[in-house]
Amino acid sequence: xxxxxxxxxxxxxxxxxxxxxxxxxxxxxxxxxxxxxxxxxxxxxxxxxxxxxxxxxxxxxxxxxxxxxxxxxxxxxxxxxxxxxxxxxxxxxxxxxxxxxxxxxxxxxxxxxxxxxxxxxxxxxxxxxxxxxxxxxxxxxxxxxxxxxxxxxxxxxxxxxxxxxxxxxxxxxxxxxxxxxxxxxxxxxxxxxxxxxxxxxxxxxxxxxxxxxxxxxxxxxxxxxxxxxxxxxxxxxxxxxxxxxxxxxxxxxxxxxxxxxxxxxxxxxxxxxxxxxxxxxxxxxxxxxxxxxxxxxxxxxxxxxxx
Amino acid sequence: xxxxxxxxxxxxxxxxxxxxxxxxxxxxxxxxxxxxxxxxxxxxxxxxxxxxxxxxxxxxxxxxxxxxxxxxxxxxxxxxxxxxxxxxxxxxxxxxxxxxxxxxxxxxxxxxxxxxxxxxxxxxxxxxxxxxxxxxxxxxxxxxxxxxxxxxxxxxxxxxxxxxxxxxxxxxxxxxxxxxxxxxxxxxxxxxxxxxxxxxxxxxxxxxxxxxxxxxxxxxxxxxxxxxxxxxxxxxxxxxxxxxxxxxxxxxxxxxxxxxxxxxxxxxxxxxxxxxxxxxxxxxxxxxxxxxxxxxxxxxxxxxxxxxxxxxxxxxxxxxxxxxxxxxxxxxxxxxxxxxxxxxxxxxxxxxxxxxxxxxxxxxxxxxxxxxxxxxxxxxxxxxxxxxxxxxxxxxxxxxxxxxxxxxxxxxxxxxxxxxxxxxxxxxxxxxxxxxxxxxxxxxxxxxxxxxxxxxxxxxxxxxxxxxxxxxxxxxxxxxxxxxxxxxxxxxxxxxxxxxxxxxxxxxxxxxxxxxxxxxxxxxxxxxxxxxxxxxxxxxx
Numbered sequence: 001x002x003x004x005x006x007x008x009x010x011x012x013x014x015x016x017x018x019x020x021x022x023x024x025x026x027x028x029x030x031x032x033x034x035x036x037x038x039x040x041x042x043x044x045x046x047x048x049x050x051x052x053x054x055x056x057x058x059x060x061x062x063x064x065x066x067x068x069x070x071x072x073x074x075x076x077x078x079x080x081x082x083x084x085x086x087x088x089x090x091x092x093x094x095x096x097x098x099x100x101x102x103x104x105x106x107x108x109x110x111x112x113x114x115x116x117x118x119x120x121x122x123x124x125x126x127x128x129x130x131x132x133x134x135x136x137x138x139x140x141x142x143x144x145x146x147x148x149x150x151x152x153x154x155x156x157x158x159x160x161x162x163x164x165x166x167x168x169x170x171x172x173x174x175x176x177x178x179x180x181x182x183x184x185x186x187x188x189x190x191x192x193x194x195x196x197x198x199x200x201x202x203x204x205x206x207x208x209x210x211x212x213x214x215x216x217x218x219x220x221x222x223x224x225x226x227x228x229x230x231x232x233x234x235x236x237x238x239x240x241x242x243x244x245x246x247x248x249x250x251x252x253x254x255x256x257x258x259x260x261x262x263x264x265x266x267x268x269x270x271x272x273x274x275x276x277x278x279x280x281x282x283x284x285x286x287x288x289x290x291x292x293x294x295x296x297x298x299x300x301x302x303x304x305x306x307x
Numbered sequence: 308x309x310x311x312x313x314x315x316x317x318x319x320x321x322x323x324x325x326x327x328x329x330x331x332x333x334x335x336x337x338x339x340x341x342x343x344x345x346x347x348x349x350x351x352x353x354x355x356x357x358x359x360x361x362x363x364x365x366x367x368x369x370x371x372x373x374x375x376x377x378x379x380x381x382x383x384x385x386x387x388x389x390x391x392x393x394x395x396x397x398x399x400x401x402x403x404x405x406x407x408x409x410x411x412x413x414x415x416x417x418x419x420x421x422x423x424x425x426x427x428x429x430x431x432x433x434x435x436x437x438x439x440x441x442x443x444x445x446x447x448x449x450x451x452x453x454x455x456x457x458x459x460x461x462x463x464x465x466x467x468x469x470x471x472x473x474x475x476x477x478x479x480x481x482x483x484x485x486x487x488x489x490x491x492x493x494x495x496x497x498x499x500x501x502x503x504x505x506x507x508x509x510x511x512x513x514x515x516x517x518x519x520x521x522x523x524x525x526x527x528x529x530x531x532x533x534x535x536x537x538x539x540x541x542x543x544x545x546x547x548x549x550x551x552x553x554x555x556x557x558x559x560x561x562x563x564x565x566x567x568x569x570x571x572x573x574x575x576x577x578x579x580x581x582x583x584x585x586x587x588x589x590x591x592x593x594x595x596x597x598x599x600x601x602x603x604x605x606x607x608x609x610x611x612x613x614x615x616x617x618x619x620x621x622x623x624x625x626x627x628x629x630x631x632x633x634x635x636x637x638x639x640x641x642x643x644x645x646x647x648x649x650x651x652x653x654x655x656x657x658x659x660x661x662x663x664x665x666x667x668x669x670x671x672x673x674x675x676x677x678x679x680x681x682x683x684x685x686x687x688x689x690x691x692x693x694x695x696x697x698x699x700x701x702x703x704x705x706x707x708x709x710x711x712x713x714x715x716x717x718x719x720x721x722x723x724x725x726x727x728x729x730x731x732x733x734x735x736x737x738x739x740x741x742x743x744x745x746x747x748x749x750x751x752x753x754x755x756x757x758x759x760x761x762x763x764x765x766x767x768x769x770x771x772x773x774x775x776x777x778x779x780x781x782x783x784x785x786x787x788x789x790x791x792x793x794x795x796x797x798x799x800x801x802x803x804x805x806x807x808x809x810x811x812x813x814x815x816x817x818x819x820x821x822x823x824x825x826x827x828x829x830x831x832x833x834x835x836x837x838x839x840x841x842x843x844x845x846x847x848x
Contacts, residue, residue, distance in 0.1 A: 032732030035442065037365070038749070040739050040770055044437075044460040045444045052440040082532060083358045084514040093532055152565065156572045164569035165560060167534050253561040258534030262561065266355070271732055 001299065005292065012288045019284045020277065024063055027273055034080035034271045053080055066277070076281075077274040081267075087278035094260035095282070100170050101257065102245035105183035109244075110237065113187040117194025118229075121202060122221060132191065139188035148181045148254035165256040178251045186240050193236055198229040227301055234301065238294035239287070246283045334551040334828055334844045342551065343825060343845040349556040351566050351578040355533040356557075359514040361499040362434045365442045367751065370496040375538055375555060375840045376521040377499035380408055380427070380478075381490060385842065387658060387755055387833035389490055393422055393500070393522070394478070403485030410476040415543040416502060417519075417526045424472035426500035426522075431470045433506075434497055437461045443497040449753070450492050451482040484788050488756040494837060495753060524550050524841035533559050538840070551844040567821065576823040582705045585644040585819050594824040598645030600656035602834045603751035603816035604760065605649070607698065607713070611809050612774025614741040618694050623682045625808040626667075628745075630679035631716045632811055633672050641708050644819035649812035651801050653760040656815075656834040660757040663798045665805045680720050688721040699727045700747035701734040709813065710747070738772045746772070748810070755835050757797040758787065764804065775809030824848075 035041060035049050050056040054065065069075040076087035113136075120132035142150075155177060156164035168174050201207060202225055210220045252262035260279060267275035299305045336342065350371070358364045361373050374382075380394035394408040414422035433439050435447045435458045447455035453469025469481035482489065492498070502520050509518045516527045524546065525538035536557040540550055558574070560566040563581040570578040580588055580596065589596040609619050609628070618624050634648030650668035653660050667675055688694040698713065700706040707728065714724035724745075729737070738746050750770075752759040762768055765784050766776040783800045787793035804810070818836050822829060828843040830836055 030732070032736035036732050036735050036739070037442070038735060040772070041442060042445050042448075042459070042769055045440070045442065048437040048440040048444070048459070048461070049442065052438075078511065081357055082355065083363050084360055084511055085532065086511075090532060149565065149568070152568050157568055160572065164572050164574055165565070166558065167531070252533070254565050256534055256558060256560050258531050258559075262533055269731065 001296070005296065008292050008295070012285075012292075015288060016281065016284055020067070020281060021063060023277060023280045024066070024273075025059070027268075027271070027276060028059060030271065032271055034273060036271070053078070070281075076278040079272055079275050081270045081272040081275070087274045090263055090275055091260065091278055091282060094258060094263050097167055097170070097257050098252075098259035098261060099245045101175060101178045101182065101251065101259070102241075102248075104175060105179045105186070106241055106244050108179055109183040109186035109190055109240075112183075113190025114194050114230075114233070116187070116191040117233075118198055118221065118226070120191070120195040121198030121229075122217075124199060133195070136188040136191040136195075139184040140192075142184065144181045144185065144248065144250045145254075147184060148177070148250060151177045151181060152254065165254065167257045174255075174257075178255045178257055181254070182244060182248050182251050186244065189236065189240075190233060193233050194229065197232045198225065201225045201229040204228075231298065231302060234294055234297055238290045242283065242286045242290050246279075246286060334549055334842055336551065336827075336844050340827075341847045343847045346552050346845055347554040347556065348552050348826060348840060348843055348845070349558060349574065349576050351570070351575050352536075352557050352559045353561065353563070353566075353579070355559055356530070356536060359519065359527065359530065361496050361501055362430060362439060362441050362443070364496055371838070372536060372538075372557060373496040373499060374523065374837065375525040376519070376523045376527055377496070377501075378414070378523045378544075379495070379499045380410075380493040382839060383494050383830070383833055383835065383837045385828070385830045385833060387830070387835060387837070389494070392493075393427075394493075397490070404482055406480045406482070406489065407473070408478040408480070410478060411545060412476050413545045414522060415545065416522050417541050417543050419543055420502075421475070422500060422522045423475040424478040425475070426502060427478050427498075428470050428472050429503045430499065430501045432465045432468050433501065435459055435468055436465045441497070446492075446495065446497045446753070450489065450498075451484050451486055453481040453483055486788065487790075487793060488754060488758065491754045491756060494835075524839070525555055533561075535559065544841070546841065550841045552840050555840045570821050576826050577829075578821050580644060580819045580821055582641070582708075583643050588821065592821065595821045596819075597822055598817045598819045599831065599836065600647070600654070600834050601816040601818035601836050602654045602657060602755065602759075603749055604652055604654055605709075605747075605749045605813045605816065606652070607811040607813060608738070608743075608746050608748045608773045609809055609811065610741060610743050610745070610773050612741055615773070616696065616744050618686070618688075618696070619744065621686055622807060624686050624688075624694070625811075627679040627682035627686070627720070628717065628722065629808050629811045630667055630670075630675040630682075631720050631722070632713055632813065633676075633716050634814060635672065637709055637712055638814050641712060642705070642814065645817045646819075647815040647817070649815045650805070651812055652764070652804055652810065653757045653797065653801060654752065654815045654834060657752065657757050657760070658755045658834070659794050661794055661798050663802045663805065665801070667805075676716075676720070683721050690719065690721045693721045693723045695723050695725070696744050697725045697727055698745040698747070699729060699734055699737060699743050701731040702728055706747050741772065741774060743772075745811075748772075749816075751816075752835065755833075758784070758793070761787075761797055761800045764800075764809065773809050775807065777803060777807060779803060 035046060054062055069077060078086050079090060116132045116136055120129045123129050152164050155162040162173055162176055166174055207220060207225055210224045249261040249265045251257060252259045263275060264279040352368050356369050356372055357366055358369060359372060361377055364373055378392045380392050381389045382392040384390045393410050393414045395411050397406050397408045399406055410424055416422060434441050435444055435455050437459060444459045454463050454467040457463035458465055458468055471479045473479050500522060505520045506513045512518060516529055519527045524541055524544045526541045528539050529537040538555040540553045560569060563579055566578045567581060569575055585596060585598060609625055611619050638646045638648050647655055650665050655662060698710055700710050710726045714726060717724055737743050750763060761784060763770045764775055765781050780800055780803045783796045787796040790796060825845050825848050826843060827846055830838050
């Protein structure tokens with residue numbers, strides 16, 4: 001197992017390198033640059049800016065010095081647009097915000113989603129099943145960009161219970177709406193996957209055996225059915241977790257949380273090369289890491305899987 | 308008009324005479340008005356603030372913050388007239404080329420040190436210095452400061468810049484051509500003083516709240532990128548006694564509708580009204596919904612240069628395109644926020660500007676459409692043999708609606724517009740490389756005078772993306788720089804634009820906002836919409 005993990009980590013390095021180089025080239029291939037503005041800059045001013053940010057160098061040299069900055073100093077460079085900030089500062093401000101509301105949303109999505117899915121499967125074709133399926137379909141068809149304005153309308157404008165946005169260091173009043181908006185569609189997917197996987201497991205031989213032994217239903221589900229039923233859910237959770245903690249531009253836009261999701265989209269639109277690279281690398285690393293975690297969890301849950 | 312009088316009074320100061328600006332303007336609370344206990348003001352920002360460095364900032368929103376954290380030589384009052392800032396007044400030399408500013412001696416930085424002429428000298432040199440690589444370095448050229456072009460180009464040392472501290476409270480500025488509107492340009496954020504010792508100590512981090520030293524009426528206490536900016540009243544500000552608002556908050560809300568919802572929930576004192584919602588809000592909240600002229604113009608630029616389509620080289624085709632656009636439908640049915648239909652380039656409310664007598668502005672739309680049809684037919688374009696043109700616009704619901712309307716106006720006349728929606732940077736890049744036929748464009752004035760618009764269409768402007776070159780136009784704009792009264796030349800320049808029609812004017816902007824009814828002191832007649840937290844106050848309701 002340890003050898004497997006080390007091997008996977010070793011492969012991660014070239015993977016990241018390819019990701020960095022590919023994004024770097026793609027970004028520079030996009031029309032316009034960080035200093036393209038409605039008021040075209042005089043050539044001399046543009047030349048001064050390019051010199052300051054190293055954009056006058058050949059591409060290969062830019063890549064090399066960028067990589068060197070990361071390896072030698074863990075320095076992702078200055079933002080080209082938010083000029084009094086470095087990429088490290090932008091990520092240091094935005095990422096804790098995102099990881100906070102992302103993790104809570106993840107927990108909510110998993111707990112509620114699994115509970116709904118299991119209930120629906122165990123009580124298949126009863127009113128409980130219909131309600132659970134109804135909730136999950138409802139949550140699925142309400143994308144967060146519809147959900148967010150509705151939440152603000154109801155809880156802020158009509159009821160006046162919650163602030164309409166902001167972060168304030170992550171106080172609970174400011175967390176509720178972002179978490180609901182972000183978690184619902186994930187919750188719905190988890191519920192659906194859990195339900196179908198649970199139904200499949202419940203008809204399998206070992207469950208029949210367990211039932212035949214006279215075990216109470218609660219025990220059958222908790223001890224024998226839940227673990228195998230979780231396998232497809234877990235493979236979904238890895239990428240879902242990364243998606244949630246690397247931020248949602250919708251949540252950031254509607255709730256002004258100041259998270260990393262908005263910074264990422266803005267950096268692409270602004271051609272803020274450095275911020276875009278920084279966030280891409282962050283997301284790439286997390287994706288690789290959590291895919292590994294999922295694979296390790298697999299082996300732990302399913303004795304048939306051995307690396 | 309009030310703005311006009313105030314500006315020309317300053318602009319036409321006789322040589323050698325001290326230009327006195329009216330007594331300081333601050334929160335002038337009328338007698339008998341009782342103030343609210345809560346003296347805070349919360350305003351809205353569409354986007355994260357890109358920089359709080361006066362010489363680096365390029366955004367209007369950034370300037371709103373800068374004007375509260377720093378103070379330049381002059382400020383504007385609610386009508387747009389100049390009032391003393393750090394400078395009390397100035398003298399102008401006989402030849403109109405040397406300004407000597409007399410600075411107040413009670414101006415202080417937020418750490419208590421006095422503001423000196425050297426702080427301005429350092430800031431202005433820093434703006435021009437190639438090492439700073441400021442996107443607004445060209446503003447020094449626009450101000451005609453001596454040697455600015457050579458310094459920006461790296462061909463002369465920074466110390467050659469025509470700005471000098473004669474003593475701690477006297478600043479001398481040399482410019483290369485007389486500029487009647489020079490004092491007006493000093494309101495711009497890029498001319499605000501900064502502290503050399505602070506910048507040298509903290510480098511790019513000097514604008515962090517814990518490091519920033521400003522000379523404005525407020526100090527920065529918190530800046531969370533994309534979330535909020537918090538500012539407290541500064542006790543060291545020279546006019547702190549008359550400053551009423553004790554705390555300013557700027558909230559970033561990236562969605563206009565969301566901003567409005569949060570305003571209605573009482574979280575903000577001022578917010579932009581999304582297009583089309585003004586009539587409803589004006590009815591529901593008559594004391595809060597406002598629409599004020601705002602110095603920006605919206606046009607479709609035509610590519611009349613070499614890379615442009617043949618058809619657009621024909622002035623009659625260009626005129627036909629312009630005549631065919633029904634501006635009234637665009638402002639009354641699409642935007643609905645008190646914007647003005649435009650038949651010229653310079654914003655109608657610009658100080659001192661006299662609108663030329665543009666023929667087609669006075670016609671009815673039926674007459675315009677008939678004339679357009681006639682001109683297009685003469686050029687050989689009919690619905691059966693239509694002219695094919697592409698119109699580029701950057702992603703925005705409003706631009707899209709206007710573009711669709713334009714294509715509908717033109718279609719029956721034999722012009723098929725292909726609408727190309729593109730991402731902002733792509734749109735801009737294609738415009739600047741002349742890779743377009745028609746393109747949406749907007750320009751906002753840097754200062755309250757017509758040349759900020761009209762200079763754009765000179766052959767040497769650098770923003771003239773449609774490559775409209777006209778010798779008479781160039782000559783007018785050059786002569787206007789030294790003219791005692793440039794206004795007739797501006798009017799004549801507009802007339803050339805109307806005759807040659809290198810752009811299709813669409814509308815002149817308005818600032819359409821919800822403003823809390825207890826907030827007073829915001830600009831009313833200032834087309835630049837420049838505001839200062841120190842001038843505001845909240846009345847008890």
